[in-house]
Amino acid sequence: MLTGSLRPAPGTSPARALTIAGSDSGGGAGIQADLRTFHCCGVHGMSALTAVTVQNSVGVTGFHEVPVDTVVGQVEAVVTDIGVDAVKTGMLASAAIIRAVDETCGRLGIGRGGRVPLVVDPVAASMHGDSLLRENALDALRDLFALATLVTPNLDEVRLLTGIVVRDRAGLVEAAKAVHALGAEWVLIKAGHLVDDPDCVDVLHGVDADGEPVFVELPGPRFDTPHTHGGGDTLASAITSALARGAGVVDAVRFGKRYVVRAVGESYPLGSGVGPVTGFWRLTDDPV
Ligand SMILES: Nc1ncnc2c1ncn2[C@@H]1O[C@H](COP(=O)(O)OP(=O)(O)O)[C@@H](O)[C@H]1O
Ligand SMILES: Cc1ncc(COP(=O)(O)O)c(N)n1
Numbered sequence: 001m002l003t004g005s006l007r008p009a010p011g012t013s014p015a016r017a018l019t020i021a022g023s024d025s026g027g028g029a030g031i032q033a034d035l036r037t038f039h040c041c042g043v044h045g046m047s048a049l050t051a052v053t054v055q056n057s058v059g060v061t062g063f064h065e066v067p068v069d070t071v072v073g074q075v076e077a078v079v080t081d082i083g084v085d086a087v088k089t090g091m092l093a094s095a096a097i098i099r100a101v102d103e104t105c106g107r108l109g110i111g112r113g114g115r116v117p118l119v120v121d122p123v124a125a126s127m128h129g130d131s132l133l134r135e136n137a138l139d140a141l142r143d144l145f146a147l148a149t150l151v152t153p154n155l156d157e158v159r160l161l162t163g164i165v166v167r168d169r170a171g172l173v174e175a176a177k178a179v180h181a182l183g184a185e186w187v188l189i190k191a192g193h194l195v196d197d198p199d200c201v202d203v204l205h206g207v208d209a210d211g212e213p214v215f216v217e218l219p220g221p222r223f224d225t226p227h228t229h230g231g232g233d234t235l236a237s238a239i240t241s242a243l244a245r246g247a248g249v250v251d252a253v254r255f256g257k258r259y260v261v262r263a264v265g266e267s268y269p270l271g272s273g274v275g276p277v278t279g280f281w282r283l284t285d286d287p288v
Contacts, residue, residue: 006042015244016044018078019237020071020101021090021123022051022063022132028276029055029126029230030090034237040279041241041259046082048074050101051093053132057229057271060130065093068100075101079108084116086244088236089144091123091132098140102147111147112185117243120148120184121236122157127229127274146183150249152236153179155193166194169201173215176205186249188218188239192231198222204253216250220261227267227275234277235260 008014017038024030031047038045050071053063078084087110092098105111111118122141124133133141142161145151155166155175162178164171172189179187186206191197204216239256247255263277270276 008042014042014044015085015241015246016046016083017237017240017244018046018048018075018084018087019090019240020048020050020075020087020092021233022053022093023049024053024055024230026056026229026271026276028057028270028274029233033230033233033276034088034090034240036279037234037237037259038241040282041238041245043085043241043244044082046078046084048078050097051091051132053091053126055126057273057275059128059273060126060132063093063132065097068096071097072100072104075104075108079110084110084244085246086117086119086240087111088119088121088240090121090233090236092137092141092144093132094134095137095140098137098144102140102144105147112149117149117240117249118147119236119240119243120144120151121232122151122153122161123232124157124160142182145179148184149243150186150188150239150253151179151182151184152188152190152232152239154190154232158189168194169197169203172201172203173205176203176215180205186253188253190232190235192228202257204250206249214250216253218253218257220257221265223264223267225264225267227269227277228264229267229274229276231260231264231277234263234279 019034035045110116200222202218238259242252242255
């Protein structure tokens with residue numbers, strides 16, 4: 001469990017989390033969702049921008065990659081001065097950026113074998129189906145899993161990474177095993193796209209200290225709303241926040257699921273397409 005107040009005591013430094021991800025100009029997903037979630041979870045958020053997308057509520061019409069040196073420079077700048085307690089990756093855009101992030105994180109003690117947990121959200125496309133990853137980048141993304149404390153694919157990403165088409169809950173377990181075999185310590189298969197399942201049961205899979213396989217089902221209600229933009233980013237960022245605050249993976253994922261259920265439950269319409277999930281429910285009505 002996460003214990004204690006989520007709000008750091010005045011004057012004390014909060015836990016620190018870094019997102020390595022793309023910008024969503026519409027503000028629903030990407031780095032904007034990550035920083036918002038870190039803040040709402042009482043964590044100081046930092047960002048290494050990988051790409052600028054041209055995006056709104058109806059789709060992504062293009063993106064521009066940040067030069068590899070600048071991506072690496074951002075990570076090094078914050079880690080060597082401010083320090084970091086957990087790292088999350090989102091849209092990494094190209095094989096060159098993925099390989100550079102892999103090398104940089106490994107060198108700085110981020111990810112498996114290091115001090116700092118690494119959550120890899122293997123973003124390949126937006127929910128509108130627009131690509132956010134160059135075509136030849138899948139091998140690099142799979143290779144990055146070896147460094148990941150946790151990977152969090154949705155069902156489209158499961159199909160891209162493993163070829164498995166998930167149709168039911170049994171398929172989620174099969175997918176979890178197949179993605180785990182790619183090398184991550186833990187895998188969370190997100191069931192948002194399993195629209196016939198009324199309960200949205202995500203499945204977490206890893207191996208315990210005795211080498212025994214662990215499967216944890218994370219049920220949540222399925223809300224009847226189209227407005228789920230940024231749901232995956234928000235879930236992974238909430239998990240990263242909990243890890244930054246010292247939680248173990250299973251507790252961090254349980255926290256993230258509770259957080260995203262509230263965030264989807266109170267999502268709102270925006271523009272003429274798909275609206276975002278939100279952390280507004282964390283706000284109080286205290287007068288300023
Ligand atoms: N309509 C919904 N109601 C409740 N939870 C949802 C809904 N859609 C997605 N979720 C949850 O939001 C999180 C993100 O899931 P998903 O939509 O599969 O990922 P992504 O945003 O990466 O495509 C998961 O925990 C999933 O179960
Ligand atoms: C920059 C960026 N990163 C991630 C997503 C995925 O979010 P979603 O699946 O809700 O479209 C996105 N649309 N844009």
